[in-house]
Amino acid sequence: MPGQRWRLLPSLVLGLALLGLAPSVPTASVSAAVQAQQTTAWEPYRYFSATGHNISFDVKRFYERQGDLEVFGLPLTEVIWENGFQVQYFERARLEIHPENKGTDFYILATRLGAVAAEGRQNEEAFVWRTGPSYEGATFYPESGHSLGNGFRDYWTKYGGLYTFGYPISEEFSEVNAEDGQTYTVQYFERARMEWHPEHAGTKWEIQLGLLGKQYINRMGIDQNLLKPALEVQKLGSATTYYRGSNAERINNIKRAADRFKGVTVKAGQVYSFNQNVGDVSEEAGFTDGYAIVDGKLEKVVGGGLCQVSTTMYRAVFNSGMPIIERYGHSYIVYYYENILGFDATVFVPDVDFRWKNDLGTDIFMWTDTDTSAGRVTFSLWGYGDGRRATMEGPTYSNEQKPGKPVWQYDKTLRRGAVEQLVHGRAGMDVTMYRVINKANGTSNRERFFTRYYPWEDFYLYGPGVKPPAGVTIAPPRYP
Incomplete structure (x- = not known):
């Protein structure tokens, strides 16, 4: 796609807080279940004809x-x-x-x-x-x-x-x-x-x-x-993702980050950067530790869960038909987004960003709604639309690769005899989808979105007194 930069990041995945708490579920069944749910997020505009x-x-x-x-x-x-x-x-x-x-x-x-x-x-x-x-x-x-x-x-x-x-x-x-x-x-x-x-x-x-x-x-x-009647403020696009099963730290980070985009105005012609606008993501700003893959190991980083927010924004922008300037898929399949594979956007300040452009002649208003009890975050874009409609084709899958041997890593901070499975393995694959934008003047354009997911092994932490089973990969200790 013109204007996009694509790069695979096999050593970095954000937003993966305690993924092992949720088992792997076949993509088709998750998609049907999630799509059947009704979003009840509050919307910021209402028009009376x-x-x-x-x-x-x-x-x-x-x-x-x-x-x-x-x-x-x-x-x-x-x-x-x-x-x-x-x-x-x-x-x-x-x-x-x-x-x-x-x-x-x-x-x-x-x-x-x-x-x-x-x-x-x-x-x-x-x-x-x-x-x-x-x-x-x-x-x-x-x-x-x-x-x-x-x-x-x-x-x-x-x-x-x-x-x-x-x-x-x-x-x-x-x-x-x-x-x-x-x-x-x-x-x-x-x-x-x-x-x-x-x-x-x-x-x-x-x-x-x-x-x-x-x-x-x-x-x-x-x-x-x-x-006199005014122009209707229309919902240009919206998206909801779910994070049921997340721990308290990840839920905190999702809400804090999503709230920072509530009521934002994206000016006409503006290229909007997630990283430049999410603000300070630190413990001092109220964010907490969450898990991420760094250099092939599962590590805790401040701001785990941020990719749930960037992914939801990306889906809303995709659905609105606004131009996508920069987007990176995760390196591994994340179960929170398995309802539609290849429909995610990872971020890592400052280098890995999600950026999009308001190419309307008028401002766009962004709204977020988080329901921590339901485990749901919604993004919506509002403005004076030009009649465009965006639809998705796909996704289609190819080049599937099975995960390798389970990985075990020693963590001396765990209680004696403890074993925690943080990641349930996922296959790797290539995922392709298209976005078709039909405009009010009868023209249309079709854009390709490609994501390569690498295979991801089961990942365990074990404490003192535990002997890993035979045939697994032993990672360097988490705390030397």
């Missing part, structure tokens, strides 16, 4: 966590700047981004639209401050002088209570809805107005929020161009 707007990142997380469409309604704008800070309008709310609260639950807050809508009504009966509950069974809030009960209390509690809606600032009363001219039982809160819709009794729409976001837009007279 009904209004032509996107929600993203923390706004999307708040929106979905606190009630989604049935609470907030459809988005009416993108995130926009207003009076010096960022907001996004919805039919029933206006969400504010508060950078001073970054990293807390108060980073996204709903505007006090209920209080705005109730301005000047403090002398009306329903809004007059009380000193105690208005009726039996109601919950009284002395902070705002009003009570809450019945279906409104259930709804308030279900969707986040004080955090989402604020305190009640009125009692229940009847009011004409300006949108449809109908009279409903309503109650005002600092950030919302709740309405009881008996025509939807028994459904999730029985209690609804008033359209205060839409009404505030009309009241403020914001630029109508902001309401």
